[in-house]
Amino acid sequence: MSPWAAWVVFAGVMLSIVGILQVTIGIVALVRDDLFAVDASRLLVAPSWTAWGWIHLVIGAAQIVVGLGLLAGTSWGRIFGVVLAFLNSLTNLAFLAAFPVWTALIISFNMITIYAITAHGTEVRPDYD
Structure with missing residues (x-):
């Protein structure tokens, strides 16, 4: 395993952490939408908070699974990791x-993850010896 494999491990961990954060915000949007400072109609796309909650919940759960696949060195983990981060x-x-600082952090985490996967994604592969 090359020294660059740490980037891919980092990407897998970041993908899983961002997934956990997305699941959290999805649950908040489903259960306590009164915690959001703005009305859903002020968002770029204006569905209800329930719809946003389910979108974040599904994408977050998928990111957790794909992050674990990326840590395992699977090729589908690399492909779906980039797609889900995007x-x-x-x-x-x-x-x-709704949350400018939170959103900026999540987007920057996603961009770092995409870089790590695309630049060094082939560095982690399972050994079948």
């Missing part, structure tokens, strides 16, 4: 008015 960034961009 989708999560787009989703959070539409969510920007």
Whole structure:
């Protein structure tokens, strides 16, 4: 395993952490939508908080699974890791008015994850010796 494999491990951990954060915000949107400072109609895309909650919950759960697949060195983990990090960034961009700082952090975590996977994704592969 090369020294660059740490980037891929970092990406897998970050993908899982961002997934956990997304699941958390999804649950908050489903259960306590009164905690959000803005009305859902002020978002870039204006569905209800329940719809946003389910979107964040599903993407977050998928990110957790894909993060674990990335840590295992699977090729589907690399492919879906980039796709989910990109989708999560787009989703959070539409969510920007509700939590600007949170959203900026999540998007930056996603961009670092995409870099790590695309630049060094092949460095971690399972050994079948």
